[in-house]
Every structure is written in C-alpha cells, then in structure tokens.
Amino acid sequence: MFWTSIDRLLDHLRPRRQLAVMLADALLILLAWHTTYLFRMGVERWLYERPAYDWAVVLGVIAVYSAVSWALGVPRASWRYVGFHDITRLAWVCLGAGLASAVVVLMAQLVEVPRAVLALHPVLTLINLALARMTVRMLSESSRARRTGAHTNGQRALVLGAGAAGKLLIAGIQHRGWTVVGLLDDDPRKQGARIAGVPVLGGLDLLTDARNLEDATHLVLAMPSASVEQRKRVLALASATGLPVVTVPSADELREGRSRVDRVRDIEPEDVLGREPVKLDENAVSSLISGRAVFVTGAGGSIGSELCRQIARFGPSRIILFELSEFALYQVEQDLGERFPHLPLVRLVGDVKDLSALRRAMQLHQPDLVFHAAAYKHVPLMEDDNAWMALRNNTLGTYLAAQAAAESGVKRFVLISTDKAVNPTNVMGATKRAAEMVVSHWATKAPGTRYMAVRFGNVLGSSGSVIPKFKEQIAKGGPVTVTHPEITRYFMTIPEAAQLVLQAAALAESGQVFVMDMGQSVKIADLARELIRLSGHTEAEIPIVFSGLRPGEKLYEELLADADTTLPTPHPRLRLAQLRGELPADWMARLMALASDDAAATPSVLRARLHDLVPEYAPR
Structure with a gap:
C-alpha cells in the first residue's frame, strides 16, 4: 500500500x-x-x-x-x-x-x-x-x-498511445510475461492518469530524453487508428531511442480479423513507409465482380493470392484459381477456404504457356473476368540463363492467355504489369513491356473483350522483394546488403496494389494502360537503416554493405516512358498512360518466330532480338 x-x-x-x-x-x-x-x-x-x-x-x-x-x-x-x-x-x-x-x-x-x-x-x-x-x-x-519481480523474461514495455488499443494491449501482454512500465500520449487530458494501474507518464516528446527510457526494454506502438503522418512521427521518435520497437496490428488487420490488438508484432516496412489507405469506388468494383466468375492466373503468387482475397470480398459467383505450383495453389485455396467458406473455388494446376490448358479451363468455366498475374519477375534470375523462359512465360504466356480469353468470350482481361517495363534495361522488364504490347494487339483484334494493363512498382512483402531479405539478414546479425547507396524504388503494399488493380479494371476501356500513384521513391539504403534501428540495433552492430548493381538493374525506376503522357482518371491514385502508336504490322509475327526459335535460348541472341521488338529496351 x-x-x-x-x-x-x-x-x-x-x-x-x-x-x-x-x-x-x-x-x-x-x-x-x-x-x-x-x-x-x-x-x-x-x-x-x-x-x-x-x-x-x-x-x-x-x-x-x-x-x-x-x-x-x-x-x-x-x-x-x-x-x-x-x-x-x-x-x-x-x-x-x-x-x-x-x-x-x-x-x-x-x-x-x-x-x-x-x-x-x-x-x-x-x-x-x-x-x-x-x-x-x-x-x-x-x-x-x-x-x-514476478516476471522472469525481462520484457518491459513503454506503450506509445493511451487510447482504447493501449488499454486492451495492457490487459493482453501482461498475461504473456510483459511488464508495462508506463504509457505516453500527447493528449494532455490523459497525462497523469492511470490505465489498468499503469501511469500515463506524459507526451511522446519524452522519448527524446534517454533517462525516461531506462525502465524499458521495448517500445510498443499502440495507435492502430492513427493517421499515416502521426505514425511516421512516432516511429521516427521511437527509432531514435535505440530500443526495439513493436506494434499492435493496424486498423485494417483488426477490421479484417487477421489479428488481435494484444498480439504485438514486429514493425513492418509498410508501417515505416505508410501511405494513406486506398479509397475504392466500391459500387463500381462490386458491379464489376458481384455474381460473376473470375479467373486468376498465378493465383498462388503474392499478388495473385491477394487479388483473390480482394475479389472474394465482392461476392463473385466463383473464383477459378489457375496456378503452376501445386504447393502455392494449395496455400491460396486453404487461405480462401478459411476466410470465405461459402465461396465456390475451382482449383486448377496449369501453365500459362499451355494454350490447350487455358482454352479448356476458360471454355469449361466461362469466366467473365481474367486477371493475368502469372509472371517471372526476379530481375537477376531472368537476365541470363532464364532469359528465354522469361520471354515465353511473361510475353508468350500473356499472348496465349489473352487468346484463350478472346475465344471464350471473356468480358475483361487485366494484365498485371510493372514499372520495370518503362525504358527497360533488363530482360524481365522488356518481356513485360512486350506483354503490354500484346495486350494492345488483342484490344484491336478482339473488340468483344476489354483488354487493359496496370503498372505498379515494388510490392512490399512480395516474393523476391528485398524486404524479407533485409529482415532475415538483421535476424542473423548482419550485414545487410544493398546494391548501391543511391538506388531508389517505389513501394506499395500488396493489398493496396490489389485494390487499385480492381479499381482500374472497373474504369478501363480496351487497350488502356493504367499507372498507379506510387508516391515518393525511397532510397533502399535509408529503408535498410530504418529497419536496423527499429530492430533495436545500430549500424555499428549490423553494418550495411554495398554489393554493386546486379545485371540489368537500374538505379531508379520509372512509371512512364519519356515520350509517354498521362491523363487523370476518376480515381486520384490512378493515371491513364497514353502510349506510343500502333504496333508494326509484322510485330506479332516476329514475336511468334522468336518464341519458337531455339537459337533464342542463347541470352545474347535473345537480348538482341528482344531489342528489335521493344525498341526502348537498352540492355546493360
């Protein structure tokens, strides 16, 4: 007492x-x-x-x-x-x-x-x-x-945020061996109060004085509903303390039931790079998808699986999952079955390079929409030994999927493209630019189907993303490898990308290429430093090593080619790309010849011929 x-x-x-x-x-x-x-x-x-x-x-x-x-x-x-x-x-x-x-x-x-x-x-x-x-x-x-004294794990948390999430968090983590030593909140009405017996010590500016942190081993960000700017400010203050920082789930995670507020997790890159959430025209997207059959190629990939989750929210009659990897297909089917138990799923192991498999699947299940997400996208892997496979999968696979869609009377066909298709310097980007050109070809050849493409940059957490690699390297004690100190990239979250793809599909006319608003580009080295700090380490403990640009890699990515322009759309996060004129009359013939030419298996031959098809491609 x-x-x-x-x-x-x-x-x-x-x-x-x-x-x-x-x-x-x-x-x-x-x-x-x-x-x-x-x-x-x-x-x-x-x-x-x-x-x-x-x-x-x-x-x-x-x-x-x-x-x-x-x-x-x-x-x-x-x-x-x-x-x-x-x-x-x-x-x-x-x-x-x-x-x-x-x-x-x-x-x-x-x-x-x-x-x-x-x-x-x-x-x-x-x-x-x-x-x-x-x-x-x-x-x-x-x-x-x-x-x-009763706790043996030594985890003492200073909680940032004294709102409803903070109250629920205290009740939850204290049962897991954590000790909450105090809370910080900028609201003067809360300062000096006690929440569940824990004092609100003052405002967040107390983080700038190390003496206020001597009790704590961790900082816990408990502000799931804070704005992007508020979260960035708090994370900047928290990362400067040198203590490990964890967070409660975001408002989206809580709303979708993906986690509970008392389940703290590590800071993810999307927390650091936070962007304002996408506001969909839900009526337009719902009218596009509700009650219709949707076909997704590459359904087990990081983008394809999130597309399936977002599509499922709008009540399609069924989703046809078309995926080459049996394991990836099993994973997405299990996830969708748990989240949407009443949604009919068709699970097909198939390859987009196999026209007969595509024809069979589309003619049997009669989809109204096709989202073509199947692609090889890892730049260094596709640059040399796998260059021919990149052409056959990314470009020819798009051609075959678009052909099967036209033959089956699909209403809309959406290609998932990339910023690497703009002035490409690598095989992967050039094959995706060629895929966009294929979509343009089919838009004129099959007017009964609306063909469109959507470009975006790097997606946080997708397969091949640099972020999981950074986290793994930090967990091992470093070093963290970055290719170049000045390299920059655009980033967005997987749900954000998937939602904007659906929005573009609802807006598009045939033959259009949409460009997503990616915000500001981010220096990869700065992102690595921030992740190191938020893990509670310094660069002296986990150094950053610059390994040099990889084959075909750019210092920075672009979302539009130099000669292209954009037009606004009804959605503020989407722009419409006005690309250069019609394809040469023999363009498709040259593509088909290249795709069936065994000599093109030699990387140097393929790069030279790919340059003929995509003139803006400049191999490095």
Whole structure:
C-alpha cells in the first residue's frame, strides 16, 4: 500500500514536474539555512539570536538559487533517473548561488548574518538536494523491482498511445510475461492518469530524453487508428531511442480479423513507409465482380493470392484459381477456404504457356473476368540463363492467355504489369513491356473483350522483394546488403496494389494502360537503416554493405516512358498512360518466330532480338 501511494503521488506530480521541483528545492534550501544556523549557534540560540532581517535574506538566497537552478536546467531533470551528471550540475548551482549570495550579503554590510552560515549553507544545500533526489530514485527502483519481480523474461514495455488499443494491449501482454512500465500520449487530458494501474507518464516528446527510457526494454506502438503522418512521427521518435520497437496490428488487420490488438508484432516496412489507405469506388468494383466468375492466373503468387482475397470480398459467383505450383495453389485455396467458406473455388494446376490448358479451363468455366498475374519477375534470375523462359512465360504466356480469353468470350482481361517495363534495361522488364504490347494487339483484334494493363512498382512483402531479405539478414546479425547507396524504388503494399488493380479494371476501356500513384521513391539504403534501428540495433552492430548493381538493374525506376503522357482518371491514385502508336504490322509475327526459335535460348541472341521488338529496351 505504501509503495502504491508513493507511485500515485509521483504520477500526480509528473505533469507539473518543473514547478514541483522548484518548490521542493526551495524548501530544501530553507531547511539547509536553518540547519546551518543550528550548527553555528547550537540548539538554544539558533532560532532566537538572528537578525530581524534574516527572513528577507533567506528569501533572497532562495531566489538566487532558484534562478541559477533554472538557468542550468535542473528542474527539467527527472528525480527517478538522477545520476552523477545531475549531482555535478547541482554542485555548480550551489557553488554559483552560494558565492553570489555571500557577495551580495557582504556588499550590503549585513554584518549580523554569520560568515560561517554563508560558508556552510551551499554545502548543506548540496547535501539536501542530492539526498532528496537519490531517495526518490531509490523508492522508484524499489517499487519497480516489486512490480517486475514476478516476471522472469525481462520484457518491459513503454506503450506509445493511451487510447482504447493501449488499454486492451495492457490487459493482453501482461498475461504473456510483459511488464508495462508506463504509457505516453500527447493528449494532455490523459497525462497523469492511470490505465489498468499503469501511469500515463506524459507526451511522446519524452522519448527524446534517454533517462525516461531506462525502465524499458521495448517500445510498443499502440495507435492502430492513427493517421499515416502521426505514425511516421512516432516511429521516427521511437527509432531514435535505440530500443526495439513493436506494434499492435493496424486498423485494417483488426477490421479484417487477421489479428488481435494484444498480439504485438514486429514493425513492418509498410508501417515505416505508410501511405494513406486506398479509397475504392466500391459500387463500381462490386458491379464489376458481384455474381460473376473470375479467373486468376498465378493465383498462388503474392499478388495473385491477394487479388483473390480482394475479389472474394465482392461476392463473385466463383473464383477459378489457375496456378503452376501445386504447393502455392494449395496455400491460396486453404487461405480462401478459411476466410470465405461459402465461396465456390475451382482449383486448377496449369501453365500459362499451355494454350490447350487455358482454352479448356476458360471454355469449361466461362469466366467473365481474367486477371493475368502469372509472371517471372526476379530481375537477376531472368537476365541470363532464364532469359528465354522469361520471354515465353511473361510475353508468350500473356499472348496465349489473352487468346484463350478472346475465344471464350471473356468480358475483361487485366494484365498485371510493372514499372520495370518503362525504358527497360533488363530482360524481365522488356518481356513485360512486350506483354503490354500484346495486350494492345488483342484490344484491336478482339473488340468483344476489354483488354487493359496496370503498372505498379515494388510490392512490399512480395516474393523476391528485398524486404524479407533485409529482415532475415538483421535476424542473423548482419550485414545487410544493398546494391548501391543511391538506388531508389517505389513501394506499395500488396493489398493496396490489389485494390487499385480492381479499381482500374472497373474504369478501363480496351487497350488502356493504367499507372498507379506510387508516391515518393525511397532510397533502399535509408529503408535498410530504418529497419536496423527499429530492430533495436545500430549500424555499428549490423553494418550495411554495398554489393554493386546486379545485371540489368537500374538505379531508379520509372512509371512512364519519356515520350509517354498521362491523363487523370476518376480515381486520384490512378493515371491513364497514353502510349506510343500502333504496333508494326509484322510485330506479332516476329514475336511468334522468336518464341519458337531455339537459337533464342542463347541470352545474347535473345537480348538482341528482344531489342528489335521493344525498341526502348537498352540492355546493360
């Protein structure tokens, strides 16, 4: 009970700490003044044999000490974390204020004030001030030891955010062996309060003072509904502390039932790079998908599987999952079956390079929409030994899927493209640009089907993404490898990409290429540094090593070619690309010849012929 009372007293004083410190120090200075008289004159004389003006002198002394103390920043220091540097500062206060007071008393010829009092008072004041602070620290640490003594894992969390999520988080993580040492919140109405017995220590600016963090081993961000800018600010403050940072799930994760608020997780790149959530025209997307059969190629991939999840929200009559990898098909089928148990699924193992398999699947299941996400997309892997396979899968596979869609009377065909298709410098980008050209060809050849493409940049967490690699390297203790210090990329989350694909599909006319608003490009090295800091490490502990650009890799990506322009669309995050003119009359014949030419299996031959098909392709 005693410790609880002490805790509550300190918590109530904390929002007015500087005023409380000034008043407490004034009382201690006064106590030292009387104690000095006691030593000088003895018990019988110390109170009565003083000059009549002694009260004015002591008030002046207190004022001098207070002014010097304020000038040196003493009231801003927390007594709970007093250290040697704080005692040193107090010593300078007592020395300076004691000398100044003595000089003023002597110059004023106040001879009835004993000289011994002027000499001893600074020493006793220093003792009083230091003892008071050390006593508070001792009480605080004793109370903290009492609170944490039952826990053996040593995880002590300072929670950032004292709202509803913070309350639920405290209840959950304390049962898992965590100790919550306090909360921080910028709302002044919450500061000084207690939530589930845990004090709200103050605002988030307390993170800038290391003394406020000595109790904590982790910081927990508990602001799932905060705006992107608010989260970025808090993460910037948190990462600068050097403590590991974890977070509660985002509002989207909670809303979709993917996690619970008391299940903390590591900071993900989307938390660092956060963007405002996509606002869909849900009526348009629903009218496109609801009650219709949807065919997704590459359905087990990172983009394809998220497309399936987003499509399932709008009530299709069924989803036809077309995937080459048996394991990936099994995973997406299990996930969709758990999330949408009443949604009919057709699970097909198939290859987009197999026209007969595509024809059979589409003619049997009669899809209304096709989302073509099947692609090889890892730039270095596709550059040499696998270049021919990249052409056959990315370009010829698109041709065959588009042909099967036209023959089956599909209403819309959507190609998932990439920013690497703009002024490509690698085989993967060139084959995706050629795939866009294939879509343009079919848009004119099969007017009964609307053909379109959607371009976006790097997707956080997708297969082949640099982010999982960084996290794995950090977990192993480094180093983190980045190809070049100046390399930049555009990033977006997988759900964001999938939602914008659906929005583009609802808006598009045939033959159009949509470009997503990717926001600002991000330096990969800066992203690596941020992930290192948020893991609680420094670059000295986990260094960044620059390995050099890989074959075909650009320093920066583009979303439009130089000669292209864009037009606005009804959705602010989508732009319509106005690409260059019609394909040459023999273009498709040359593509088919290349796809069936065994000589093209030689990477140098394929690159040369691919340049003929895609003139803006400039191999490096």
